[in-house]
Amino acid sequence: MGSAVRVADGIWLGMFQPERLVCPRGHARRLADRAAAARALTAGLKASSLRASLAAFSLSHTEGVGAALVGPRSLGLGVDVVRVQRVSRRHAWAILIPSEWQALRGCPRIRPALAWALKEAAAKATGEPALHFPSALRIVRSTGDRLEVRVLCTPPLVFHGGWEGRGLFLYAWVTAPC
Amino acid sequence: MPRDPSLVDRSDTGELVRRIVAEVLMVPIEKVCPETKLVAELGAESIDFLDLVFRLEDTLGKRIPASRWSEFVRERTAGQDPAIAITTDLVREFAEREASL
Numbered sequence: 107m108g109s110a111v112r113v114a115d116g117i118w119l120g121m122f123q124p125e126r127l128v129c130p131r132g133h134a135r136r137l138a139d140r141a142a143a144a145r146a147l148t149a150g151l152k153a154s155s156l157r158a159s160l161a162a163f164s165l166s167h168t169e170g171v172g173a174a175l176v177g178p179r180s181l182g183l184g185v186d187v188v189r190v191q192r193v194s195r196r197h198a199w200a201i202l203i204p205s206e207w208q209a210l211r212g213c214p215r216i217r218p219a220l221a222w223a224l225k226e227a228a229a230k231a232t233g234e235p236a237l238h239f240p241s242a243l244r245i246v247r248s249t250g251d252r253l254e255v256r257v258l259c260t261p262p263l264v265f266h267g268g269w270e271g272r273g274l275f276l277y278a279w280v281t282a283p284c
Numbered sequence: 285m286p287r288d289p290s291l292v293d294r295s296d297t298g299e300l301v302r303r304i305v306a307e308v309l310m311v312p313i314e315k316v317c318p319e320t321k322l323v324a325e326l327g328a329e330s331i332d333f334l335d336l337v338f339r340l341e342d343t344l345g346k347r348i349p350a351s352r353w354s355e356f357v358r359e360r361t362a363g364q365d366p367a368i369a370i371t372t373d374l375v376r377e378f379a380e381r382e383a384s385l
Contacts, residue, residue, distance in 0.1 A: 132311050135327030168329060188331070197334055200350040226330065236358045236366070239330075241351045 108149030113175075113268055117183065117281055120150025120174040121272060129169050142172030150176035164230050164279075168192075175227075175279045182265070182282035184231030186223040190276050193219040201225055201240035209247040216269075216276055221245065223278035224267050228255035231265055231280050255280050297383070301376040304339045308332055316372055323367040333370075340379055348382055356381070 108122045122145040130138055143165040151158055154176045164185045166173040175185035198207065198218035210217045228243050229235035244256045245267070257263035265280035298318065306313040309326045322328040334350060341348050356378050361369035 130327075131309070132315060132326050133324075136324065139327065192331060196338065197331060200334060200337075222331065236354065239354060241354075 108145045110149045110153030111270060112153070113270070113279060114177075114266075114281055116154070117175065117177040117181070118150045118153040119185065119270060119277060119279060120146040120148070120153065120172075120176060121187075121270075121277060122146040122149065122172040123272065123275065124170050127170060127274075135169075138170045139167035139172070142170050143167040143174060144172070146172035147174035147176070150174040164227070166226070166230075166277075168275075171275050173277050175281075177281065182231045182233075182263075183280065184227035184229065184265070185277065185279045186226035186230070187275055187277045188219050188223045188226075189274050190216055190219040190271070191274065193222045197222055202245070206245040209245050209253070216271065219276045220269055220278060223269070223276055224253065224255055224280065227267070227278050227280045228257065228265050231282070232257055232259075232263065297380050298373075298376050300343065301372060301379050304336060304343075305372055305375060308335045308339060318371065318373040318376070320372045321368050322370050322372065322375070328370070336375060340382060344383055346382075352382075353378065 110118045110120045113119050122142045147163060160179055161176050162179050162181050162183060164175045164183050166185050166187045168187055169189055171187055173185045173187035175183045177183050195218050198221040202221055210220055213220050224245055225240050225243050229239035232238050238257060242258045246254050246256060248254045253267035255265045255267055266283055267280050269276060269278040302313055302316045306316045309328055309332060311326055337348050337350060337353050360374060
């Protein structure tokens with residue numbers, strides 16, 4: 107079923123998880139994943155009341171589950187969905203520096219998955235994911251205890267981060283400050 | 285980490301990479317050919333590529349920074365759709381490059 111939650115002013119997270127998780131392999135997996143992302147987008151657009159032509163959106167999919175972050179056209183945004191157990195400490199430490207791991211200390215159960223998904227979401231939000239992931243992105247905890255992802259470029263970019271857990275999966279997103 | 289001597293012989297690198305790709309993506313090895321597109325045909329995700337890097341680390345007995353794979357893909361697939369451009373053969377090239385460092 108598709109569903110959506112409002113994550114910020116005018117920004118909606120569309121989610122799709124099948125009633126029964128089936129994980130096909132190979133090309134069938136890719137087809138299932140893309141269909142899931144499309145259904146998440148439908149849910150996000152419906153909740154936002156935005157027309158697709160007037161919306162900015164970011165998509166993610168994994169294991170038959172889809173995510174779509176939808177907002178007004180001018181916004182930079184990115185989303186990633188991951189099965190929490192899929193991401194190990196080894197994965198997280200491969201893409202983080204120690205201060206980033208420390209910034210995520212308040213989320214022990216989902217810490218590696220949150221690290222991965224936030225960086226993936228931020229990479230997408232830059233519009234050039236291959237250029238920035240993982241080393242040009244820094245997860246920080248700002249004053250006010252907000253999670254941010256900073257892009258090490260000139261001029262620097264800052265994204266606000268957030269996340270939502272649904273069953274086995276974690277949805278993480280970033281948005282550019284208004 | 286002990287180094288797998290089979291990777292020293294480059295003629296075996298292709299077969300080793302095929303086996304690693306099949307195991308990481310959980311597909312029959314018969315579906316993994318040199319020209320197989322790992323994203324478009326086998327459904328590989330970004331975290332799967334990190335698992336491939338980890339398997340190469342374990343085989344070579346040395347650390348391979350994740351950024352080195354990212355940089356390699358960027359330089360070798362510039363202007364192309366990664367879903368099509370990342371093939372088994374590209375992973376083999378990366379493995380051979382890492383083995384030679």
